[in-house]
Amino acid sequence: MESNGWEDPRSLGSTSTRGPGGAPGGGEPAVDGDRGAGSVEHCPLHLSSCHECLELENSTIESVRFASAENIPDLPYDYSGGLEGLDDDLRPERDERRVNVTGKAPNILLYVGSDSRDGLDRLQQVRSALADCVDTDCYTLYHLPPESALRDPWADNCLLLVIATAEPVPEDLCRRFTAYLSQGGKLLALAASFTLPGFRVTSKTPLRDTVQTLVFCKADGSPVRLSVLSSGCVYEEGPGEPLGPGKLRGHLDSEDGDRLLVQVPFGTHGGEAVLCQVHLELPPSSPAVQTQEDFNLLKSSNFKRYEVLMEILTTLGLSCDAKPAPALTPLYLLSATEEIRDPLMQWLGKHVDPEGVITSSKLSLKFISSYTSEIEITPSAIPVVTDMESFSSENFNFEIYQQNLQTRKLGKVILFAEVTPTTMSLLDGLMFEMPQEMGLIAIAVRQTQGKGRGKNAWLSPLGCALSTLLVCIPLRSPLGQRIPFVQHLMSLAVVEAVRTIPGYQDINLRVKWPNDIYYSDLMKLGGVLVNSTLMRETFYILIGCGFNVTNSNPTICINDLITEYNKEHGAELQPLRADYLIARTATVLEKLIDTFQDQGPNGILPLYYKYWVHSAQQVRLGSAEGPKVWIVGLDDSGFLLVHQENGDVVTVHPDGNSFDMLRNLIVPKQR
Incomplete structure (x- = not known):
């Protein structure tokens, strides 16, 4: 050795x-x-x-x-x-989490055929898809090269064997894989030529690399319909007799009803295989996806693709439970400009208690010069490191943020965390006391308790731009009299932050009333949450915002749109970063607020309508049986205007209704 x-x-x-x-x-x-x-x-x-x-x-x-x-x-x-x-x-x-009831090591072995460039690409695709489904702290994914598959005693240390290659599997390897199954092994074949007695793989060339509708039957009998990328092969009856039909199955939603997925029990020791002729391992951004229409269909079904994949893995004995929340990290107090640093520290010295703590109704912040692992961090008590020299992050480049923040006030003082419960709570104890010119913003890489409208939760995976920005608006001002417009301005700022970058003007990022950021009118990739408090003559407004920048899952991200644009137009636009876009968004928002304060709603509505998804959209009010109406715009207060069949125009309030984009409904939002 x-x-x-x-x-x-x-x-x-x-x-x-x-x-x-x-x-x-x-x-x-x-x-x-x-x-x-x-x-x-x-x-x-x-x-x-x-x-x-x-x-x-x-x-x-x-x-x-x-x-x-x-x-x-x-x-x-x-x-x-x-x-x-x-x-x-x-x-x-x-590590008890890595021990399982089979007594085997928690290894998932990936066989992708030869070590060609295509094979290594497949390995990465399969590894990425499975890592999104299982906890990689509990399972380890290993490449199983052909020579190791023949030579090494891997079968006793394998919970699941995944075969993902259209190349013919050599006969001696087929025998080893079948022997593994006969000993109680579990196998998943993804668009592979490998099959078992009772089935044969038949080529149907017209289906190859086309998007088809799969009807998948789960173990409990419930169906899932989704768009999938076909391998170009189907399963037909073949020589030999299968042990019996499994519960999982999938067929094309077509006249032929071709079988694309079968579950096959094998042997007398609990062996089991799921054979699949759709590319569950490939993301919608794969080069195999040929058209924009196909990309849209696959992206719309991406969540269901993972649902099907996790159902298969669970049936084969793996756990797809949610991964544990990451550990909370300290906050760092950063200032975007040197001239604001001294006034900030002087203000802080006057407002902390003798223990260096500022307490609010939601949490306490303890300001310290440096952090050690002995200092406890809880959702209600978070240390804040004031020494900027000690700050570093792999996920947030502070220099990029500083260079792209071009504001007078907004976003100048930053509370940054790698992992925090929610950015919406971090500014609670500072927002009413700190001078407005210091421009507070809280930024996080991950949130463990992200918040949406009403009782909604906000998923916060790595790659999402997460921030809460403090904005102070005089009550007796054009925007102070129309506070619902704030959420529209923030949504618009995110879209403008991307589409005003030279070369990126045609990236199909849009706004959806009242508070969402969308890819076209198809998929949500971001949202805005606004909490406002009126004290004396000023609105103190916390604007929470999260939008997907580099994370393709669970829906879609901005860099997916850039990749598709490059593919369609032969362009070479570079992917974007969360730190860069958070800074640009704050900059654009400040300009939009200034325009609104100078010109009122008419100063920003033409730009808002340019990017919104609702022009002449027909919906039903209240429910599927409600009156039919047409969207005509926003009223003077920022509420939605709809035109009824009888000619009347009525207003719908954002915090009472929410679109179901798939059914063109306006439905009451749970409060």
């Missing part, structure tokens, strides 16, 4: 490992005086040899892993073997 930079296993001291025949280390008998007492010699191991050697291999991996954990990459290994010789104080602790 190659050392790969591992430390000498003999560092385990008195631990010994017995090989075949009782000789230490599995080699020749030890000779007294050859080595120090208790030392062990580990001879080369042949992975395809006898059972005793395989046990020794597992034991050696466990021992070396414990001896030098920091230098050892993750390997497929068997938790059940090789620890008997260790003293209790040397026995490595097991």
Whole structure:
């Protein structure tokens, strides 16, 4: 076995490992005086040899892993073997989340055929799709090259084998895969030529790389209809008899009803396979997707694609439970300009209590010069580091933010967190006291308790631009008399922040009344939440905003739109960053507010209508049986105007109704 930079296993001291025949280390008998007492010699191991050697291999991996954990990459290994010789104080602790009822190591092995460029691309696509479905802290995904599939004893350390290649699988490999199933293994074939008795794969060239409608039947019998990318093959009856029909199945929604997905029980030890001839592993942005129409159809079904994939994985014995929330991190107090730093720290010194704490009704912020891991962080008590020199983040480039923030007030003082419950609460204790010219904004990479309108939750995956901005509006001003317009201005600012970048003006990003950011009129990729408080003559408004920048899931992101635009137009627009767009959005918002205060609604409505999705849209008011109306615009207060069949024009309030875009309804929002 190659050392790969591992430390000498003999560092385990008195631990010994017995090989075949009782000789230490599995080699020749030890000779007294050859080595120090208790030392062990580990001879080369042949992975395809006898059972005793395989046990020794597992034991050696466990021992070396414990001896030098920091230098050892993750390997497929068997938790059940090789620890008997260790003293209790040397026995490595097991990660209980990685142990499963089968007793096997939590390994998912990915076979993608030859190591060609296409094969490596498939490997990345399959790995990415599965990693979005299962907790990668509980399962490990490994590439299974053809030579390893033939040579190595992987079957005993494999919870799931995934075959994702249209290349013919060699007969000797087919026998190994079938033997794995007969021993109780689980297998998923994705657009693969591999099949089992009772079925054969038949080519239907007109279906190849086309978008089709799949009707998928879940284990409980409920159907799921979704758009999928077909491999160009279907399953037909073949030689041999399957053990029996499985509960999962899927067919084309067509006259032929071709079978595209079958579940096949195998053998007498619980073996099971799901064979699939649709590309569940490919994202809608894949080069295999040929047209904009196909991209739109697949993106609209992307959530269902994951629903189907997780149903399959769950049926095959894996857990697709939600991943645990990431640990909370401290806040950092940053200032976008040097001239504001000293006044900020002076103000802070006058307003914290003797313990350095500012307390509000929602949480307490404890301001500290530096952070150590001993300092506790809870949703209601968060430390704030004031030393800017110690700040660094892989996900937020502060220099990019500074360079692109071109405001007089907005966004000048930043509370930044890698992970926080919600940015909407972070400014609560500061917003009424801090001077308005300091322009507070809270920015996070992840939220664990993101908020939407009403009782809605807001998903906050990595890659989403998340912020809450404080805006102060005089009551006796054009915008102060029309506060509902604030959410429209923020939605418009996000769209303008992207579409005013040179070359990006045709990226199909739009606004949807009352508070959403959309791709065309098809999919939501962002939203706005506004909380306002009137104190004396000023509205203190917290504008929460989240929009997808780099995260393609669970719906779509801005960089997906850029990728599709480049593909369609042969362009080379670069992907965008969250820090860059948050700064640009604050800059655009300040300009829109200034325009509104100078010119009123008419100053911004032409731009708003340019980007909104509702022109001449027909909807029904209240329910599917409600009166038919046509959307005509916004009224003077920012509420939606609709034209009824009898000629009347009525106003619909944003906080009482919400669009169901799929059915063209206006339905009451739960409060």
